[in-house]
Amino acid sequence: MKLIETSLITLTAIAVIAFAYYYQGSPAALEIVADSLETPWEIEFLPDGDILITQRPGSLTTLKGNKQINVQGVEQIGEGGLLGMALHPKFEENKWIYLYSTTGSGNGITNRVERFRLINGTLTEKSTLISEIPGAQFHDGGRIAFGPDGYLYVGTGDATEPMLSQDTGSLAGKILRVKEDGTIPEDNPFGNAVYSYGHRNVQGLAWDSRGRMWATEHGSSAKDELNIIIKGGNYGWPTIKGDEKKEGMITPIIHSGEETWAPSGLAHIEGKLLFAGLRGEAIYEADIDNKTVKAHFKNEFGRLRTIKKGPDNKIYVLTSNRDGRTIPRKGDDKVIKLSFI
Numbered sequence: 001m002k003l004i005e006t007s008l009i010t011l012t013a014i015a016v017i018a019f020a021y022y023y024q025g026s027p028a029a030l031e032i033v034a035d036s037l038e039t040p041w042e043i044e045f046l047p048d049g050d051i052l053i054t055q056r057p058g059s060l061t062t063l064k065g066n067k068q069i070n071v072q073g074v075e076q077i078g079e080g081g082l083l084g085m086a087l088h089p090k091f092e093e094n095k096w097i098y099l100y101s102t103t104g105s106g107n108g109i110t111n112r113v114e115r116f117r118l119i120n121g122t123l124t125e126k127s128t129l130i131s132e133i134p135g136a137q138f139h140d141g142g143r144i145a146f147g148p149d150g151y152l153y154v155g156t157g158d159a160t161e162p163m164l165s166q167d168t169g170s171l172a173g174k175i176l177r178v179k180e181d182g183t184i185p186e187d188n189p190f191g192n193a194v195y196s197y198g199h200r201n202v203q204g205l206a207w208d209s210r211g212r213m214w215a216t217e218h219g220s221s222a223k224d225e226l227n228i229i230i231k232g233g234n235y236g237w238p239t240i241k242g243d244e245k246k247e248g249m250i251t252p253i254i255h256s257g258e259e260t261w262a263p264s265g266l267a268h269i270e271g272k273l274l275f276a277g278l279r280g281e282a283i284y285e286a287d288i289d290n291k292t293v294k295a296h297f298k299n300e301f302g303r304l305r306t307i308k309k310g311p312d313n314k315i316y317v318l319t320s321n322r323d324g325r326t327i328p329r330k331g332d333d334k335v336i337k338l339s340f341i
Contacts, residue, residue, distance in 0.1 A: 005113040013257070013318050013330060024033070024309035025261055026045060028185060029338065029339040030337060030339070031336070031337060032331070032335065032337075033051070033063065033316070033334075033335040034051075034053070034063050034261040035062075035203075035331035035332070035333070035334045035335075035339050036056045036057065036264070036331060036332075036333075037053065037055055037061070037080070037234070037318075037332075037333040037335070038057050038059075038212075038304075038322060038324075038333065038335065039055060039056040039057070039320060039322045039323050040053045040054065040055050040056075040305065040319075040320070040334060040335065041054045041055070041056055041081070041082065041084070041085075041142065041305055041306065041318070041320075041335050042054045042083065042084050042143075042265075042306055042317045043085075043306055043308050043316055043318060043335065044084040044085055044086070044087050044097075045199045045310055046062075046072065046087075046091075046094045046129070047091070049064065050063065050064040050065050051063040051210065051293075051310075051316075051335070052085065053096075053179065053335065054082045054083065054084070054099065055081075055082060056080075056081030056082055056083065056323070057076045057081060057082070058070060058074035058075075058076065058081060058082045058101070058187055059071065059080070059082065060099070060123070060295055062121065065067040065121060065187065065276070065287075065334070067121045067201065069121060069122070069123055071101060071123070071245070073097060073101070073103050073167060073197045074102065074103065074306075075100045075102055075103050075104050076102070077102055077104065077108075077109050077135070077137065077255050078109075078113065078135075078136065078137030078140065078191075079137065079138055079139070079140045080101075080102025080109065080135055080140045080142075080156075081101065081102055082099065082101045082102075083100045083102070083111075083141075083142030083143075083270055084100035084142045084144035084145075084155075085097065085098065085099055085100070085144070085156075086098045086101070086144045086145050086146055086152065087146075088146070088180060089150060090295050091250055093221060094117075094244040095117045095118050096115055096116070096117060096180070097112070097115070097116050097117070097118045097123070098113060098114070098116075098129070098144055098152060099114050099116070099303070100112070100113050100141075100142050100143075100144050100154065101114070102135050102140060105132075107132065108135070109134075109135035109136055109137075109159075110131065110132050110133055110134065110135050110155070111133035111134075111135045111140060111142070111235045112128055112129075112130060112131045112132070112133060113129045113130040113133075113144060113152070113178075113182075114126055114129065114131055114153055115127050115180075115181075115182070115291065119137075119255075120135055122276075123139050127181075127182070127310075128172070128182075129152075129178060129181070129182030130154065130176065130178065130182060130193060133154075133156050133171045133172065134156075134158075134161070134164060134169070134170065134171065135157075135159055135193075136157070136159040136161075137160070138160055138201075139158050139160050139173075139200065139201040139218070140156075140157045140159070140201075141154075141156035141201060141202050142155065142156075143155040143156040143185075143205050143265070144205075145203055145204060145205040145206070146242075147177075147207060147213065147242050148207055148211055148255070149156050149179070150178075150336075151177050151178065151185055151193065152177070152178050152179070152180060153175055153176065153177050153181060153205055153213070154175065154176040154177075154178070154193075155175055155199070155202030155203065155204070155205055155215060156171055156172055156173060156174050156175075156176065156202060156218070157173065157198070157199075157200070157201035157329060158172050158173035158199070158200055158201065158237065158238075159172045159173075162200070162237060162238035163238065165197060165198050165199055165237045165238065166197065166198060166237075166239070167197075167237075168190045168192075168194050168235075169190075169192070171193065171194070171312050173197065173198065173199045173200060173237060174193075174196065174197050174202075174274070175194075175195045175196045175197075175199065175202055175205070175215060175229060175282060176194060176195055177193065177195035178193050182201030188231075188279055189231050189232035190232070190254050194230055195229075195231060195232075196229050196230065196231070196232065196233045196234075196235060197235070198234040198235040198236045198237050198249065198250075199217055199219065199235050199237055200217055200218055200219065200237040200238070201213075201217060201218040202215050202216070202217050203216050203218060203224070203263060203264040203266075203286045203312075204216035204218065204263060204264055204265050204266025204275050204276075205266060206266040206267050206268045207268060208268045208273070209268070209271065211227055212229060213228065213229040213230075213304055214226065214227065214229065214268070214277050215227050215266070216231050216263035216264065216265075216266045216275060217235070217252075217263070218262060218263070219241055219242070219255060219256065220238070220241055221241075222256050222258050222259055222260045223241045223255045223256060223257065223258075223262075224255060224256040224260060224261040224262065224263050224274070224277045225252035225255050225256075226252060226254045226255070226263070226266075226273070226286055226293075227250065227253060228253055229253050230250075231291050234248055234249050234250060235248050235250050235252075236249040236250060236251070241255075242255050242257070244275040246340070248276075248335070253288060253291065254286055254288070254291050254292075254293060256293070259280070259298070260279045261275075261277045261278075261280040261281060261282075261284060261285065262277060262278035262279035262280055262300070263275045263277060263278075263281070263294075263304060263320075264276045264277070264304065264305050264320075265277055265304075265305060265306030265307045265308065266307070267307045267308055268307060269309045269315065271327040272286075273285070273286040273288065274284055274286075274307055274315075275307065275319040276304035276305055276306055276307045276318075277303075277304055278303045278304065278305065278320060278325070279303070279322075279325075280295070281298065281299050281300075281301070281302055281304065281305060281316065282297055282298040282299070282304070283295070283296040283297055283304060287327040297338075301317070301319050301334070301336060302319050302320075302326060302329055302330075302332070303319060303320040303321050303323065303325060303326055304317055304318070304320065305318045305319065305320035306318040306320060307332050310337070314337045314338065314339050315337070315338045315339070316335060316336070316337055316338075317325075317337075317338060318333065318334075318335055318336075319332055319333045319334045320333060321333055321334065
């Protein structure tokens with residue numbers, strides 16, 4: 001009888017564990033690709049099969065090559081440090097890599113976008129494409145990505161000065177767009193690097209199969225946002241938030257209401273918009289038609305910074321449990337590979 005009871009308990013436990021994964025629409029297949037990282041922020045996949053990670057203290061790390069490349073002049077200040085990374089669309093030919101980082105200067109905390117050649121694990125030919133992006137302990141932005149038009153897009157934060165977001169002459173609280181060498185596209189709406197404005201803290205950028213640009217943004221008093229980005233668009237911060245409307249300002253497609261997602265990295269994968277949640281501690285799936293958001297792996301891995309599809313069609317997620325906002329878990333921080341899609 002005890003044996004039968006034990007077996008039933010064991011089977012029940014297995015069923016509960018399986019349900020915990022499947023009820024979110026997510027099978028439990030996962031692999032820890034790397035651990036013991038120091039607050040990783042971005043991930044990219046090299047043509048030779050290696051994986052690049054930025055870590056906020058200032059190192060660019062190759063996972064398979066197990067090499068750490070120190071990026072000079074980076075200061076990890078508050079939410080800043082070595083943040084976004086993008087490979088040139090023709091990286092295999094030209095080896096250009098782009099990095100967004102924080103530094104201290106005579107003007108206080110600022111951010112910049114730099115370009116390097118990455119050859120044999122060494123960064124060379126450094127040039128600064130954008131400098132003096134206002135920075136602060138909080139709302140530091142940091143995501144960069146090449147769009148389908150071949151231009152580089154840069155998400156920035158308001159650097160805790162909300163009205164800078166409405167100033168199209170400031171680089172704070174914006175999405176910027178520049179050419180691959182940092183020069184300004186002729187059709188940028190304000191004659192400078194600014195592409196859209198009225199943002200609080202842009203953390204994720206992605207394009208869907210229709211070529212539409214999406215961005216995740218940290219809101220105020222919850223009300224985190226998922227927006228479609230249009231050239232010259234004013235996204236309202238700090239004048240409106242949530243469902244509020246004002247002429248000339250754009251209300252988000254979806255917002256979190258009274259819940260906090262703290263949305264970060266964004267990806268369009270297999271027809272779905274997925275984004276990583278920091279405070280929300282989940283992978284979120286947005287249903288644009290119904291304006292709903294569904295959480296996967298809620299509280300399974302802690303704070304999540306970035307989500308990206310790899311060349312193996314798996315989903316890679318970076319945790320951010322060593323960023324001072326929570327108690328790190330064993331082995332943090334990690335790169336986790338999932339196969340739930």
